[in-house]
């Protein structure tokens with residue numbers, strides 16, 4: 294089988310199938326959080342690190358005004374082409390989620406499945422939260438979904454799943470290559486095995502993600518001061534089942550509400 298060492302994000306068609314084939318629960322959850330936690334009207338949605346816009350596209354079709362930013366030009370092009378194809382005028386743009394400006398401000402922003410962890414330094418993470426505070430209006434919300442590093446349970450190490458659209462089938466596997474507790478950088482191997490009736494292709498990549506314990510996340514949010522945690526859920530995206538985050542929690546979606554004035558939280 295042919296193997297290519299390439300970024301999985303340079304293959305938006307494959308990425309979109311792998312991560313976009315089953316996003317109904319995420320979409321429902323975003324809309325439910327908007328109704329429950331956003332103060333005032335929730336009309337404008339924004340996604341930092343939007344990738345192919347697998348979520349934005351469906352939200353636009355439901356009547357929301359959407360926008361997004363992503364570093365990857367191919368993903369942005371894929372997203373904008375799909376919006377155009379469906380007669381949607383909104384656009385996403387190429388940029389860094391820790392250095393961008395947005396106008397007008399969004400009511401609801403979301404960043405699921407660990408994209409935030411692509412920011413590999415404290416400085417970039419803080420810059421992102423500050424950019425997002427400028428991008429979301431007071432009373433608006435930011436749903437931030439990440440895998441935490443549990444401190445009282447061993448973290449999960451491998452994951453594998455399959456997706457199919459017509460004759461195109463993709464099996465994805467993800468595993469841990471290295472964890473460095475000091476730098477908090479984790480290296481994950483990821484591969485797409487792409488199969489059609491005519492060919493088989495393996496795309497192999499490595500993702501470098503910053504790790505967070507719940508405490509590190511709370512400190513970061515406390516430092517920024519613009520965001521208050523108003524809800525916590527897991528990746529089951531069940532609005533009727535908020536979770537208590539503790540030292541064994543692995544996946545969490547923080548529901549953050551943008552404060553009108555920065556809050557000073559006691560040190561954690």
Ligand SMILES: C[S@@+](CC[C@H](N)C(=O)[O-])C[C@H]1O[C@@H](n2cnc3c(N)ncnc32)[C@H](O)[C@@H]1O
Pocket residue numbers: 302312340341342343344345346347348362363364365368388389390391404405406407408411412
């Ligand atoms: C796991 S994908 C998620 C894409 C999309 N949010 C989704 O849910 O399908 C992570 C995305 O983060 C983008 N990314 C990584 N670092 C970034 C940065 N500094 N600024 C903007 N986008 C970034 C990648 O290009 C990629 O599209």
